[in-house]
Amino acid sequence: MRRRGFLALAGLVGTGLLGVTGLTGCGAGAGGNTGTLTFTNPLRIPPVLDPKPGPDGVKRFPLHLRAGRAELLPGKTASTWGVNGDHLGPTLRARRGDRIAMGVVNQLDEATTLHWHGVRLPAVMDGGPHQMIAPGATWNPEWTVDQPAATCWYHPHPHGLTSRHVYRGLVGMFILDDDQAPNLPNTYGVDDVPLIVQDKKFRPDGELDEAFGGTFGLLGDDILINGTYNPFFEVTTTKVRFRVLNGSNAHVYSIGFADNRTFHVIGSDAGLLNAPAPVRRFRISPGERFEIVVDFTPGEQVVLRGYAGDSDVEEGDYDLLKLTAATTLKPSPDLPATLSGVPPIAPGAKVRKFTLGGTNINGKEMDMARIDEVVPAGAREVWEVDNITFSHNFHVHEVAFTVLDIDGEAPPEHLRGPKDTVFVEGKTKVRLAVEFGHHADPTTPYMYHCHILKHEDKGMMGQFVIVEPGTEDRTPRTLSAKGHHH
CATH class of the missing domain: 2.60.40.420 (Cupredoxins -  blue copper proteins)
Structure with a gap:
């Protein structure tokens, strides 16, 4: 060892x-x-869900969250959850510029959510713990895809229960394409x-x-x-x-x-x-x-x-x-020498500091009613993430970031691309150049949290809102009870 x-x-x-x-x-x-x-079982390839736009130009994705039984080990079945099936979900595909609408039907016997991890979209469509879907209910978020090609995914995000809901199988990939993609x-x-x-x-x-x-x-x-x-x-x-x-x-x-x-x-x-x-x-x-x-x-x-x-x-x-x-x-084409002309995200002037404790951030556990950070739309900032305990990682909703350094040293080449989640080993400090989106909403937060799901469930999560520049000081730091779920 x-x-x-x-x-x-x-x-x-x-x-x-x-x-x-x-x-x-x-x-x-x-x-x-x-x-x-x-190695006797052919790798299952999840089916693709890439609907044609309707007469209104909107691509509609029907997604049914349900309980089922799946043969995970040969000859034995397990009680599982899935999306449009018994276990896991389809690979969703959309292109930059598409108008997409999700019809998320909760056929489970408990409330959950569906979060579009890595997708840049308004907070009210994000599928975090504030967008709970009751059993029997349907949630209909709709947005226009506006980000470069990326491999995203979707999974539940109910506060305190995420680990169980992900583990049971409510997981799928979400591939975004664009016209700039190389060969x-x-x-x-x-x-x-x-x-x-x-x-x-x-x-x-x-x-x-x-x-x-x-x-x-x-x-x-x-x-x-x-x-x-x-x-x-x-x-x-x-x-x-x-x-x-x-x-x-x-x-x-x-x-x-x-x-x-x-x-x-x-x-x-x-x-x-x-x-x-x-x-x-x-x-x-x-x-x-x-x-x-x-x-x-x-x-x-x-x-x-x-x-x-x-x-x-x-x-x-x-x-x-x-x-x-x-x-x-x-034969496959040669790998292009240049993949993306998008420069790495540059650091902004404002620095925010986050200390990762055992299951808390900056000494506080998650409170659904508390806004921890207020960020102006379109901002670029530096987030310093200092892990003072055992291993964690750090995911920020809505954003893309570049890893500036790890304990003061430049990251390896493969970690210099655009990211939204980063591993932070115990007793390590990571600095991130973070680029925020333009969807201002002072009343609906996005999350940042450890993506080790037990830590997240125990409260290792904070909330931020994106607001119109210049309104940061008059943005309330507490949420009203509407849409709350405890």
């Missing part, structure tokens, strides 16, 4: 936050799965492949174990990709673009290949990098997305893996997906 991870873990045991019983092997519960898979692999499910990575714990009968104990909540040893256990994917082209989403509750993965090959990161949460970044590994924490392009030769086989890292949520080595190349491969 790496010294740094050991010291962090030793510190947790010392604080009593982690019972000694939680230590298996070299970590807080999760021990890896390498060598246990046979990249783009045939969905063939050479442009979504990979939703989630860890699970199973009971002997195949049902999901919902034991969310420990410092980080649920850390499971069985990994599903797009809901598929023990998966393989047949490669038919010389290059494949994988859109990797960490949809886990807490697990952080350092992803690479068993043969340690070099591949290229081409995009992060909020869009494409300026140029492809060669890597052998990339670390991905809950809520983050990375787009990668990998080269293949005919007939080869290689395993995509998650490697143990030096943070306290990266224990164990995991086999994720076996890739088997066909004996003849269709």
